[in-house]
Amino acid sequence: MGEGTYLDNSVSAQPSKETIAEMIPWLGERFGALESPHRVGQVGWSVVRESLGAIHALLDADKEDSFVFTSSGEEAINQVMLGMFFTYIQESGRNHIILSSADEVAHLSSMKRMEELGCSYKIVPPGRDGAVSVKALEAAITPRTILMSLGAAHGLTGVVNPVDEIASLCHERAIFFHLDVTHAIGRVPLNLNHPGLSFVTFRGEPLHAPQGTGGLLLKKAVRTAPLILGGGEQSGLRGGAFSLALLSGLGVAAKTLSEAKDYLSTEIARIRVFFEDEVLASIPGSEVLFLDTVRLPHVTTIAFPGVASEVLLYHLNSLDVFASMGGGPFLPLSATLIESGFPPEKALSALSFSFSRYSTEDDAQAAAQALKKSVEKLRGLSRYFTGV
Numbered sequence: 001m002g003e004g005t006y007l008d009n010s011v012s013a014q015p016s017k018e019t020i021a022e023m024i025p026w027l028g029e030r031f032g033a034l035e036s037p038h039r040v041g042q043v044g045w046s047v048v049r050e051s052l053g054a055i056h057a058l059l060d061a062d063k064e065d066s067f068v069f070t071s072s073g074e075e076a077i078n079q080v081m082l083g084m085f086f087t088y089i090q091e092s093g094r095n096h097i098i099l100s101s102a103d104e105v106a107h108l109s110s111m112k113r114m115e116e117l118g119c120s121y122k123i124v125p126p127g128r129d130g131a132v133s134v135k136a137l138e139a140a141i142t143p144r145t146i147l148m149s150l151g152a153a154h155g156l157t158g159v160v161n162p163v164d165e166i167a168s169l170c171h172e173r174a175i176f177f178h179l180d181v182t183h184a185i186g187r188v189p190l191n192l193n194h195p196g197l198s199f200v201t202f203r204g205e206p207l208h209a210p211q212g213t214g215g216l217l218l219k220k221a222v223r224t225a226p227l228i229l230g231g232g233e234q235s236g237l238r239g240g241a242f243s244l245a246l247l248s249g250l251g252v253a254a255k256t257l258s259e260a261k262d263y264l265s266t267e268i269a270r271i272r273v274f275f276e277d278e279v280l281a282s283i284p285g286s287e288v289l290f291l292d293t294v295r296l297p298h299v300t301t302i303a304f305p306g307v308a309s310e311v312l313l314y315h316l317n318s319l320d321v322f323a324s325m326g327g328g329p330f331l332p333l334s335a336t337l338i339e340s341g342f343p344p345e346k347a348l349s350a351l352s353f354s355f356s357r358y359s360t361e362d363d364a365q366a367a368a369q370a371l372k373k374s375v376e377k378l379r380g381l382s383r384y385f386t387g388v
Contacts, residue, residue, distance in 0.1 A: 004320030005363045010155030010183060010299060010354035011328050012205040019252040026245035044244050051251025058254040059200060059217050060192045068216040068237045069247055073182055073203025074106040076216040080178045080199045081110045083224030084147050085117050094146035097121040100132045101339045103151050104329045128341045129293045130159030134169055147176045152184035156326060156333050156352040158299030159290050160188055171196030182206055186257040187264050187296050198222045209253035213246050260357055268355050269297035271364050276300055278368035283375050303350040307378045313351060315374040321367050324352045
């Protein structure tokens, strides 16, 4: 990006120059509609095929799977929920849904609408390790449970859920399993062809795709209903024309992410560890949370006792370092930590830092130095801080 150190990549990451270059022609000179039978319209199908091929490759999609290009991850999640209602819940009478309090806002807020449609749900909290346990999920199952909806990993804490075990549980109990892979895809190994997996969703922004992109993958014979009615666009699964510029940008991002998997799982992890070590060595009492848990290679959450996270975030912003305390697609980070059993005073002192493939060791060094300066200043101003 421009000036400053940007470590809020779980919300939105900078699109590459290659992505922007691919998008530009579709914003101007290539304006034809795909539905038109003439050459001006039909030329767009080449980018559709190429982009969908890259997305399918990233998701390791089977040829029998169906993909819906959406305007956001939130749209994709809502299509899972309402599609379940119209295609399965109404006809089966099974109307119970399980999700986690560590999930993103779209999962949780969609439950209000599902409740209005006559569904019930159970919210399972994460454990002290930040992950949702298979045992807790199994205990939440009832004879009417039809869907389990979870994130593969949390974009703020970095904690990875036991996806394969959860998919096996759903397969054994004949429960549909929806997995949002926004933060895990291309970063940690995922078996997206597990027989227990039904729906896969993601939003494009953390993948270095343009804003306003997302997707829903339907595994094999799984059905859904369109949120948006129109003609036969996207095999009748989402009506209306979509932006070829955005789809092409998402395709480039997917291709690049597929090619950068090894880099993200090694070099970015090294930079994250370097950052954590620098912070722990220079700021007394600081604590990396979930250190002994399976985590994403590019995300860390660190607590700074004696400092309120919102004040620290504001001060870091003045030093051109940009981190996160939640909001947007996320619940507040402090709420997620409290759900995991952390005391409020620790939860309210924590910030999340998410790196990207553009992050460098210099970025990590600059952020650690800014944190040291900020924490020392804010602790010095606090009448309640007595040292650690």
